[in-house]
Amino acid sequence: MPFEFKIIDKKRIDDIIPLVEKLNEKSVSYAVLKDRFSEMINQNYECAVIYDNEKLIGICGLWFCTRHYxxxxxxxxxxxxxxxxxxxGLGKQFFKWIYNYVKEKGCESIELNTYATNYASHKFYYNEGFKIYGYHFLKKL
Known part of the structure; x- marks a missing residue:
C-alpha cells in the first residue's frame, strides 16, 4: 500500500506530539506541547501527515496567512x-502533495524557517526551489 498524505483531523492532533518531541529533542515537555497544539489547532493552523498503513511517520504543520509582500x-x-x-524521496512526495493542497486553498507562496544547523533541510529546500530572503529572529518575553 502506498503512503497516505492528508490533513490530520483536529481531534487527533495529539498524535503528532511524539514526532514533534523527536524533532525538538524533547526540549519542550509533552504537557506544554499538548497545550500549545490544542490552542494552535483553533488558529490558522493545520497539520499535514504521512501514514505508512496505520503508522504515523511524518508531519508538517501549515500556518496560513496573507502577507502584504x-x-x-x-x-x-x-x-x-x-x-x-x-x-x-518521501520528503519530495510529501511536499508535492503539500504544494497541490495549498494551491487548492488559494495560496500564492510558501515561506518557511529552518534551524541554522539543520544542513540536510537546507539542501532539501534549495533543491525544492526555495531561496533565502532574510533571517529569522526570536526574542523570548
Whole structure:
C-alpha cells in the first residue's frame, strides 16, 4: 500500500506530539506541547501527515496567512519524517502533495524557517526551489 498524505483531523492532533518531541529533542515537555497544539489547532493552523498503513511517520504543520509582500501564503513548520523513511524521496512526495493542497486553498507562496544547523533541510529546500530572503529572529518575553 502506498503512503497516505492528508490533513490530520483536529481531534487527533495529539498524535503528532511524539514526532514533534523527536524533532525538538524533547526540549519542550509533552504537557506544554499538548497545550500549545490544542490552542494552535483553533488558529490558522493545520497539520499535514504521512501514514505508512496505520503508522504515523511524518508531519508538517501549515500556518496560513496573507502577507502584504507575497499574498495568501502558507508557512510549513515542524517538518519531520522518521529516520528509517528518509533518503527515499518521501520528503519530495510529501511536499508535492503539500504544494497541490495549498494551491487548492488559494495560496500564492510558501515561506518557511529552518534551524541554522539543520544542513540536510537546507539542501532539501534549495533543491525544492526555495531561496533565502532574510533571517529569522526570536526574542523570548
Amino acid at each position: 507575497s499574498g495568501k501564503s502558507v508557512e510549513p513548520d515542524h517538518v519531520f519524517i522518521e529516520d528509517q523513511y528518509r533518503g527515499q
